Amino acid sequence: MIAREWKATCPKKHEEGFIGYLYETGVKESSETPGFLGAQIFQRDVDEGVEITLITYWEALECITAFAGENIDVAKLYPEDAHYELVPDRHVNHYHVVENTWQR
Structure with missing residues (x-):
């Protein structure tokens, strides 16, 4: 499993x-x-306002390519992002998920 941040x-x-x-x-x-x-x-307050973190989970890197295109390290942004005065990271991070244990 791959996590995309x-x-x-x-x-x-x-x-x-x-x-x-x-x-x-x-x-x-x-x-x-x-x-x-x-x-x-995830959301947290920061000096600049609010930091939003999106983590998506994928079966494999090839699946991310189908979503993001050939350069999966570049963030996929959308036309209306500017409306929210967004300051986006232009780079995304990928991680191999080593452990995934959920407890309720």
Whole structure:
């Protein structure tokens, strides 16, 4: 399993709107791609406003290529990102998931 991590910051006033938009764009498109296993969105307050982290989970790197294109290290951005005054990372990180244990 591969985890794909992307981060962005936006002003606090756009937090809820951007998270909803993120579901409508990146999460929706990811979930429609074969090999997608799931996603998590994290939020934390920072001096610049709010940092949003999206982690998507994939069966293999080839599945990410189907979503992101040939250069999977470049973030996939969307046309309305600017509306949220987004400061996106242009680079994403990929990790091999070594352990995945969930407890409730």
